[in-house]
Amino acid sequence: xxxxxxxxxxxxxxxxxxxxxxxxxxxxxxxxxxxxxxxxxxxxxxxxxxxxxxxxxxxxxxxxxxxxxxxxxxxxxxxxxxxxxxxxxxxxxxxxxxxxxxxxxxxxxxxxxxxxxxxxxxxxxxxxxxx
Numbered sequence: 684x685x686x687x688x689x690x691x692x693x694x695x696x697x698x699x700x701x702x703x704x705x706x707x708x709x710x711x712x713x714x715x716x717x718x719x720x721x722x723x724x725x726x727x728x729x730x731x732x733x734x735x736x737x738x739x740x741x742x743x744x745x746x747x748x749x750x751x752x753x754x755x756x757x758x759x760x761x762x763x764x765x766x767x768x769x770x771x772x773x774x775x776x777x778x779x780x781x782x783x784x785x786x787x788x789x790x791x792x793x794x795x796x797x798x799x800x801x802x803x804x805x806x807x808x809x810x811x812x813x814x
Contacts, residue, residue: 685713692717697726701752714727724748 685692696704696718704727708718717723725748732755783790788804797814 685711689717693720693723696723697730699727701727701731701756719747719749721748724752728752 684695687695696707699707701734704718704723708715710747728748728751731752789810790802792802792806793799801805801812802808
């Protein structure tokens with residue numbers, strides 16, 4: 684299989700489920716390098732989450748579509764296992780990243796406006812802003 688031309692291998696891999704693709708990546712280093720191609724994971728994300736339009740590339744240059752899939756998959760699993768808490772905060776820009784520490788009643792999130800905010804979950808107010 685690994686002796687096939689690269690474009691054929693990538694085409695075949697594009698039909699695998701995310702879990703199968705990750706299992707394939709454990710075969711050898713060459714398989715790992717093929718299976719973590721950004722374009723391949725872009726197609727996996729589109730198919731798995733049924734996106735009909737182009738998904739924008741992550742804004743961070745080191746970020747990868749696999750990271751996008753993993754974050755989304757982890758969030759979905761946390762919701763299914765009730766490992767989450769719902770809190771309402773008033774934000775003017777869409778939230779891109781969210782950091783919750785279970786030991787603290789605060790959350791940190793970054794928004795499209797390139798700033799980081801810390802919110803108190805008990806009062807629902809913004810404690811501090813960076814950026």
